[in-house]
Amino acid sequence: MSIKDLSVLIGVILIIAMLVIPLPGSVLSFLIIVNISLALLVILVAMNMQEPLQFSIFPSLILLLTLFRLGLNVSTTRSILSKGEAGGVVETFGTFVVGGNPLVGFVVFLILVIIQFLVITKGSERVSEVAARFTLDAMPGKQMSIDADLNAGIINDKQAKARREKVENEADFYGAMDGATKFVKGDSIAGIIIVIINILVGMIIGVAQMDLSIGESSSKFTLLTVGDGLVSQIPALLISTATGIVVTRAASKGNLGSDVSEQLLRYPKLLYVAAATIFGLGVATPINNMLTIPIAGFLVYGGYSLTQKQKVQEEAERKASEEKEEEVNTSLDSNNVSDLLNVDPIEFEFGYALIPYADKSEGGDLLDRIVRIRRQLALDLGIIVPSVRIRDNIQLEPNEYRVSIKGNVVASYQLVVDHHLAISPGFDDETVEGLETIEPSFGIPSKWITEDMKEHAELSGYTVIDNPSVISTHLTEVIKKNAHNILGRQETKELIEHLKNSHPALVEEVVPNLISIGDIQKVLRNLLKENISIRNLPEIFESIADHAPITNDTSVLTEYVRQSLQKQITNQFKQENQVLPVITISNDIEQMIAQSVQHTEHGNLLNLDPLDAQLIAKSISDQVEKVSQQRITPIIICTPGIRMYLRQLTESFMADVPVLSYNELEPTIQIESQGMVNI
Numbered sequence: 001m002s003i004k005d006l007s008v009l010i011g012v013i014l015i016i017a018m019l020v021i022p023l024p025g026s027v028l029s030f031l032i033i034v035n036i037s038l039a040l041l042v043i044l045v046a047m048n049m050q051e052p053l054q055f056s057i058f059p060s061l062i063l064l065l066t067l068f069r070l071g072l073n074v075s076t077t078r079s080i081l082s083k084g085e086a087g088g089v090v091e092t093f094g095t096f097v098v099g100g101n102p103l104v105g106f107v108v109f110l111i112l113v114i115i116q117f118l119v120i121t122k123g124s125e126r127v128s129e130v131a132a133r134f135t136l137d138a139m140p141g142k143q144m145s146i147d148a149d150l151n152a153g154i155i156n157d158k159q160a161k162a163r164r165e166k167v168e169n170e171a172d173f174y175g176a177m178d179g180a181t182k183f184v185k186g187d188s189i190a191g192i193i194i195v196i197i198n199i200l201v202g203m204i205i206g207v208a209q210m211d212l213s214i215g216e217s218s219s220k221f222t223l224l225t226v227g228d229g230l231v232s233q234i235p236a237l238l239i240s241t242a243t244g245i246v247v248t249r250a251a252s253k254g255n256l257g258s259d260v261s262e263q264l265l266r267y268p269k270l271l272y273v274a275a276a277t278i279f280g281l282g283v284a285t286p287i288n289n290m291l292t293i294p295i296a297g298f299l300v301y302g303g304y305s306l307t308q309k310q311k312v313q314e315e316a317e318r319k320a321s322e323e324k325e326e327e328v329n330t331s332l333d334s335n336n337v338s339d340l341l342n343v344d345p346i347e348f349e350f351g352y353a354l355i356p357y358a359d360k361s362e363g364g365d366l367l368d369r370i371v372r373i374r375r376q377l378a379l380d381l382g383i384i385v386p387s388v389r390i391r392d393n394i395q396l397e398p399n400e401y402r403v404s405i406k407g408n409v410v411a412s413y414q415l416v417v418d419h420h421l422a423i424s425p426g427f428d429d430e431t432v433e434g435l436e437t438i439e440p441s442f443g444i445p446s447k448w449i450t451e452d453m454k455e456h457a458e459l460s461g462y463t464v465i466d467n468p469s470v471i472s473t474h475l476t477e478v479i480k481k482n483a484h485n486i487l488g489r490q491e492t493k494e495l496i497e498h499l500k501n502s503h504p505a506l507v508e509e510v511v512p513n514l515i516s517i518g519d520i521q522k523v524l525r526n527l528l529k530e531n532i533s534i535r536n537l538p539e540i541f542e543s544i545a546d547h548a549p550i551t552n553d554t555s556v557l558t559e560y561v562r563q564s565l566q567k568q569i570t571n572q573f574k575q576e577n578q579v580l581p582v583i584t585i586s587n588d589i590e591q592m593i594a595q596s597v598q599h600t601e602h603g604n605l606l607n608l609d610p611l612d613a614q615l616i617a618k619s620i621s622d623q624v625e626k627v628s629q630q631r632i633t634p635i636i637i638c639t640p641g642i643r644m645y646l647r648q649l650t651e652s653f654m655a656d657v658p659v660l661s662y663n664e665l666e667p668t669i670q671i672e673s674q675g676m677v678n679i
Contacts, residue, residue, distance in 0.1 A: 635657070638662075
């Protein structure tokens with residue numbers, strides 16, 4: 001065991017020993033000073049921490065310090081009643097601090113106990129109880145929010161794990177604090193009882209055993225008892241105050257000193273109001289002006305100094321903004337006009353009210369989120385997402401943003417600033433008040449709610465996310481749906497060059513001997529269009545190398561590639577119990593589609609009778625709606641020969657519903673039919 005571990009164990013053993021072993025007065029004085037020092041250290045740490053979990057040992061520390069203080073009480077009580085003394089520190093507090101007057105000392109002791117017990121400890125106990133209950137109640141909502149960020153690619157698995165651990169630790173911490181405040185409360189009650197016992201029993205011992213008069217015995221033992229009570233209650237008061245600071249720091253991100261100075265002095269002009277009030281108090285009342293004028297003058301000076309400091313900061317920010325604008329204007333000179341002809345692959349534009357979300361100086365993290373989105377999409381889809389051009393656009397509504405792919409607007413949405421988006425859990429709770437809306441990424445009914453309604457919505461089952469998360473989730477889904485449009489020949493060539501570093505023989509066999517870069521691009525785009533990741537590029541090229549000598553039809557090659565990605569597709573759509581709920585296609589419809597395929601020199605085309613196509617589409621829509629009502633993700637499955645033609649049919653009216661073939665699934669997967677398409 002390390003020295004630190006041993007020191008804690010030895011300390012606990014010594015505390016227990018104090019309860020049964022008499023200690024000399026010099027040792028008691030030393031331990032009392034140690035107790036006061038520890039209490040001071042605890043309150044200083046509590047004031048300088050930035051969040052409660054930085055002092056997670058505090059509940060256990062309260063128990064140890066309370067035990068240590070009670071051990072000292074027992075030792076000093078034993079020494080007072082048996083010897084009539086308890087060391088120099090107790091005697092000093094009993095004579096010097098209270099002026100040798102037992103009555104004054106007793107009153108001071110009672111005031112300290114009342115302040116600690118009725119004010120600080122009672123308040124800390126209530127705050128701890130409420131914080132523990134609210135933290136536990138909010139855990140499901142926080143976990144769902146973490147899952148939503150993870151699914152949107154805003155955070156990775158490691159970050160999600162860290163955030164889940166933090167949520168669990170917060171719940172454990174506030175639960176422990178709820179119990180720890182009972183130690184402080186009990187310590188206050190024990191202090192009162194010990195003082196009463198010491199005074200009464202001490203007077204009896206002084207008269208019966210020490211041959212003192214009642215007055216002498218009362219004075220002697222009252223002073224010692226009050227001194228003992230003061231040296232015990234002052235550290236207890238510090239620990240109670242530290243407890244109150246810790247449990248009330250949930251909404252802060254800085255230490256207590258910086259938060260007080262920043263928030264209390266945020267409005268310098270209010271210091272002038274306070275100064276005028278104090279000055280008027282001195283003029284209108286008999287209070288001495290020599291007391292009020294200096295304080296009012298100090299407030300005026302403070303207000304003036306802070307106002308000047310704010311003006312300097314605003315001027316510096318204005319100059320920095322002008323310099324930045326000048327740099328932008330300089331970059332757009334006649335030599336760079338040709339740059340304006342470039343079309344950005346992905347462009348994100350927003351109204352002026354959303355600028356703080358992208359401005360790091362105002363705490364915006366949109367740029368960092370987009371970097372994480374690009375990384376996550378590289379893992380999920382296997383493509384290198386181009387840099388996203390971000391700019392404000394005064395032509396948009398203040399709360400509006402829009403996403404453009406290669407110059408074409410593909411998505412837009414309007415946020416409500418200073419609100420949260422509460423996504424419906426599938427049922428509507430009328431007690432959750434907010435503005436009705438539709439979540440932009442998945443089209444789920446939602447509400448815009450205020451900060452005050454957030455916790456109630458989470459407890460009601462709503463998934464509550466902030467505006468930056470709405471933007472990043474929407475942007476992620478837009479890029480996923482348009483990934484096939486983003487992948488051009490240049491991007492395809494970069495992927496091939498990257499593959500060539502690890503599989504040179506495979507690339508040399510396929511490109512350009514069997515197939516061109518343009519045809520490979522078409523195959524990859526076909527996969528991305530149906531949300532199939534192309535990250536396993538070696539397997540894709542292996543399949544192309546095997547089948548390209550047989551056919552040069554990229555649609556047919558795509559089907560062969562999909563079958564080679566059997567395990568990947570199975571893992572993408574299967575449920576945890578190895579069951580895949582699907583909608584099947586009747587034999588009559590499959591034969592009808594197969595007979596309607598026309599073979600031309602430009603490829604195979606589906607030439608289905610319009611009336612038959614309409615009937616099939618109606619039947620598919622009915623089955624998809626039926627399955628969706630059961631909260632099951634609809635998936636259509638058919639034979640390999642008609643899969644791509646059935647996909648062509650459903651793409652126009654139900655592009656988000658996957659169409660799979662039996663050859664694209666592993667034999668171990670259990671297919672469970674939820675309905676059949678028939679006419």
